[in-house]
Amino acid sequence: MEILQKGLALVFLFIIPATFGATNTITTSQMIRDGETMVSSDGVFELGFFKTGKLTNQYVGLWYRNIKVRRVVWVANREAPLTGAGGVLKVIEPGLLVLLNDTNGAAVWSSKSSRSVQNPIAQLLDSGNLVVRDANDERPENFLWQSFDHPTDTSIPGMKIGMNYVTGIETYLTSWKSNDDPALGDFSTHVDPTGYPQVLLKNGTEIWSRVGPWNGFGFSGGPNETGEATYKIHLVMNEKEVYVFQEIIDKSVTIALVDESGYQQRWTWVDGAQNWVKFTYLPIDSCDQYKLCGAYGKCSTNTPFCRCLDRFVPKDQEGWARSDRSNGCVRRNNLSCQGDIFLKYPGIKLPDSRNSRYIEILALEDCKAECLKDCSCMACTQLDRSKGTGCLLWLGDLIDMKDQPENGDDIYIRMSSSEAENVAGSEGKKKYVTVAVSLTSVLVIILIGTGLFLYIRKRLSYQNLRMKGQHFGSHEQNSELPLFDLSTILEATDRFSINNKLGEGGFGPVYKGMLEGGQEIAVKRLSKDSMQGLDEFKNEIIFIAKLQHRNLVRLIGGCINGEEKMLIYEYMPNKSLDMILFDQTKSMLLDWKKRFSVINGIARGLLYLHQDSQLRVIHRDLKPSNVLLDSDMNPKISDFGMARSFRENETEAKTRRVVGTYGYMSPEYAIDGMFSTKSDVFSFGVLVIEIVSGMRNRGFSHDYDNLNLIGHAWTLYKEGRSQELVDPCLAEPFYISEMLRIIHVGLLCVQKRPEDRPSMFTVVFMLSNEVVLPDAKQPGFFTEREVTIAQSSTSTNTANSANEITITMIEAR
Template structure:
């Protein structure tokens, strides 16, 4: 073989960079005249983002894009030539004078190029730590600010919003910055769904399909854009909103730069915020929009209000009636509602409606300097004004006025605001005689309701005694409240369970026996049957039915329906092949199926399920009986919280309550609940902490005793933690050495959750963050129920009928709660 002379090779190596100047893969910049070719990349100085060529999904087309570098799941966050793909690997991205990025194909044709606001002598393209690809003047510092960049990718996002990006409008240039979905996973081209900050009227966030609005969040109230899925107080982000004559934009910045997150809109029109969890090596959905049917734009028409907790979901506002009553019965709410009394303009009044998501504000008017009373006067002077509200809830000032029919409202338990709607004077019920008439009529109505209720009670009691029409009555009652919840005929359940054969029995709890069943079409189900001797009753069944029918989360068990017929009362769930966590965890043989990664996956799943109940569900729900036996496991060991028979809901700003009838399970109850009957979200946090320590140790808190110090599991974990020996809590058979920091962190989080003082315990949102990130977390203080002796004393002094058995039986009282 003929060899090339060494001097020729040396000469070529010297000349090649001059002909085709390229850059080093470790650089974060492209200087004027330099290029990156397919196969080369630049990396931000933080090592977080990488820019280069890629092919999405199964496509062979090539694109210039940006992705997270150190995340094993390839996640593209920006695409330059999204609608103009390259068909081969010959592409080249080059920076040319006077400061323009150009993408060239094999024939040196320009496929894509950036724009330049001005010319500079020394342009530099740089991939910043934030994931913003910018073209700037190389003579200036990179931190001069976005206004000094010649061009930046943050002004031209694709389907992903990154922290630090500005979403909104530049009124001077007419440029809008918005998100738009990919066409498919194989095609990053501009899709049909888009996410906007709409500045018309008063700014709010909109999801559009083409030009049609699909979903809406807002309007801006000087703190947030209210409405699901907006977090109420998110400690991970700092929000900024700017609005003046030249611009309006919304921006969020991460408080902790190590916190990796993104906001996307996908091909189905769903916008989601994702958080990367290093420990589980996966993306977790923080929230999603739309979250439920009430996020559908103007579902209930004008003056209708959507309430996902009611059935049907659409309601008419007080003092309004459906415009099309027959359509309303058919669940066609598009015609909306009208005032039951027409306006006269002169003498109209304004009535306050609280706790709602404010209507579409695209045709509204605002004044930041007005007081609420001045706002009312302004609205009263104009007969076209339909409603007004406070613009700035942070300062308690400003005026926002609507001049058209109010659409796209919904009932909100937490982030809702008050709005004042124009009504006829007669609707205010003002005036002495009229007030007396209304009062007398109300008293008569109340007495009538009481007598009717008493009659119905006696009638139902008689029916139940005679064992005749209970099934029909029960079915009608529940069907009225939950028309979309299937009712199973008793004959179907009997056939599915082989008449409740012992071979189909899965177990038994305080509610009664639980069976496996198989429907005719082959679907496996779980049947929870209320036993006649059960200490729980129809109240618990109804509570569970009402709550679980409203809840939708991957870590909550899914209810399929119910059966209330004759003497039978049953709930039907999806079947969980791995049964409940306690069945596996506390069995020396079966527990080997749970390596540390599976256990940590279960801990995180339960935490996210509780976070949904406490913060993101339609109601703030306190489970009150979280324990290992109420955590079900599917075929892939994904945890699902079950058994909502003892749950309680909070509305508005309520955060705690007290009961004389303590319910729950010893060993998982918080001290303030077991002793004083005080329960709150922190009661569930305590139960979660106990569960975490049980998962780590494979030991039950109730019944565990450390002989040397007479400590229960919490006390034992606390002592080891103080001595710096937390890993000794882990069962010896569990191979956890590769994950020791993760195990120690889980133990510390568990101890933080079981602290004596409820105020010291973290919220579930903080728990999720602490489990998923490696930053420092607070030191734990002494747990509640420190020793086994304290637990027994608490039992004896609580006045509840309980034994000292280690069986985990839910404690309930027959009195109504």
């Protein structure tokens, strides 16, 4: 009997497929089921089944095995999830890797192959490349299929992103559809080989942002890749292929990805912090919006955003005055083709190179001579700065340039010979003296003119700005927003018909309108009884005109006529967040995915204001009524009448004029007038708790305590009952862990001490990653209590009103 048992055990050992334990290879007699994995021979990469936030959807993916915070870097069946059943991954003849439904055996996903072999295997290489090959042939050129040819949203070291001219295969990154749905999203990153290679970030088929071309060190206009000691970026270009890949120069883990919001990011795993840290991202700022300033226009983070290059003028003067830069600029003196010269324009992001020609070995002067031979050649540069050689010629107008004085490139633009007298160094000492005298004279005239302008401006009423073609704001602010005639606004709003009224805030009523061309607008009309006045009106213009971000509302223009002062915005079909969130019926439209998306959008908008914008802005009045929702429920932060900008070396400031809304102001601001970016973080934390719970902070009441919503949330958190805070209409139990994490983040933001609160950069990181969060400390304004400063507010009734009108409090001396 014992011999028989041993014999059966041996039979079982050899007959049953070897599916248990980690292996880097499977054959046609083996398979991978849920719970089993393939592991590369060096133990770095692991492939197996995983689930997203939708627990019914199952995918096959690849991740770094020994990193605790898992990031899936490749997905096989991103468009074909397994739903409601287990899966089996196996290799079949004649050489296909297939994912089967474990219940009915139906194929869910399959690799492809143009040829067949008799003994195919699937192998996970140490590079993280999953390949299907002949068991007896390890040559890469003979692989039947490889995952590196089909990347998802992430590039790992050694992966090529570009075009193979032999196979016709383009490898590029495509974002996930959402944070928990790996299906194809809207955004993609390409190495475009048209002309000279550059990196294009696309939204669908449209170019959204661009970096490049390659200058020998990195891509022109991109982050300073050479500053990182963990990796190097390489461009390979030959007759067979063109691609970019990253090389790791130490043992760190660095990846590049494009996220569902369209940002190209580079992350590195930091062992000390036990977390992923974001080192670079694109777009860097609003100037990275593709061809924002038109041909021969140059974008700058200083206002106005768009300027014509030196010795160029706007092609459409009227359009330029309306802030429409799409037609770009033209040379002030036309080219003659014969006898043209080149002028050097230093420190810029090189223009779009899709219509260009490259000569690998050519000195700069020879490069200029080559350009002059072709009348369609508009500019050239010595491209490869690392070698001091290489010639790139632009054949056509120059578009998508950006001012980068620190790490930009030099470009030599073809100009009329009549510009020769203006070239530095082309004339003798007498010319220098003449220019110096001229500049001094001009400077004196400018100073005198500025003084007169400031003197006259103080005596002019805003009624004098009614003339068509004038713009908002003081000249030095360069807001350059068009002013609409009152008659145009009256016609657009049907004379401010009550049927077109959208709502009312501290500024005054807001009306829907439609301009003659069919554009829908929202008109904010300053009320005579408003507690906000001319200062807030000007403040709104100055800030909103200089800020451009997908999560900030766009100001179109305005109207000033006597006592009438109006701001005209893009129309938001879903109005403000409070009108949906706190409405028992409409709140059903905001499922958890939409609420989470709104929270993320607001966080990104604040991060832009605090860190990425040119002004470093503190909003000071963040609340649900100041968050507008577009047709897709994307949030847009609005109302910058109370905003304040910081200089680079400023971290906080104090004011005697406390502005904001009760329930959203941080303790240090409401009581002492101290404000900083952490004041906005506090307001954001209140918003987060309100969005998750569906309840207002002010006016909240509970049967068992006298706490406000924030205090109630913290009490539940301490008792481990945070799930009781979740809005009952969010009947999605498989999201509960994510909801609890977001509540935790919100409580970290409303902690009493500003130094305990995270920055918005950290908040965005915590929202996007399942990291270990620190314990939240007691929040500010933990209990409902009477605040004596309320008695000195402009209007006690307003301060306690349900519509959360912005208030202003004057601090006693």
